[in-house]
Amino acid sequence: MGYYDGPRDNPERHGLQIIADVEWSSGSYEFDQTVVWQHLETGQLYIASDSGCSCPSPFESYDSIADLDKTTVHGALTELRDRFEKIEPGTYHHDCVAADYMAACTALMWLKD
Numbered sequence: 001m002g003y004y005d006g007p008r009d010n011p012e013r014h015g016l017q018i019i020a021d022v023e024w025s026s027g028s029y030e031f032d033q034t035v036v037w038q039h040l041e042t043g044q045l046y047i048a049s050d051s052g053c054s055c056p057s058p059f060e061s062y063d064s065i066a067d068l069d070k071t072t073v074h075g076a077l078t079e080l081r082d083r084f085e086k087i088e089p090g091t092y093h094h095d096c097v098a099a100d101y102m103a104a105c106t107a108l109m110w111l112k113d
Contacts, residue, residue, distance in 0.1 A: 008059035020104030029054040
């Protein structure tokens with residue numbers, strides 16, 4: 001995967017920090033990620049998801065904050081929960097994603113809406 005200057009690979013350049021990053025895929029020559037950023041000056045949260053095969057880099061078509069969706073703590077938690085609930089419980093895939101999901105939820109819960 002290459003390096004791009006967008007919010008995913010260079011959040012500081014855009015005045016952002018990554019709060020949460022969940023990889024939803026099985027990791028087999030593919031990616032399916034949801035990232036939550038926070039603007040360092042305003043505290044505004046942003047969220048975006050990207051998926052594909054292993055050829056492109058995640059979020060390589062995201063060039064600026066304008067490509068991200070504004071959200072709130074509640075909105076981000078809801079979006080992550082809805083996504084997590086679609087994975088069949090008790091499967092290896094569910095267990096692998098659970099750690100990323102729980103870390104993301106924990107990080108978000110420390111923020112104020």
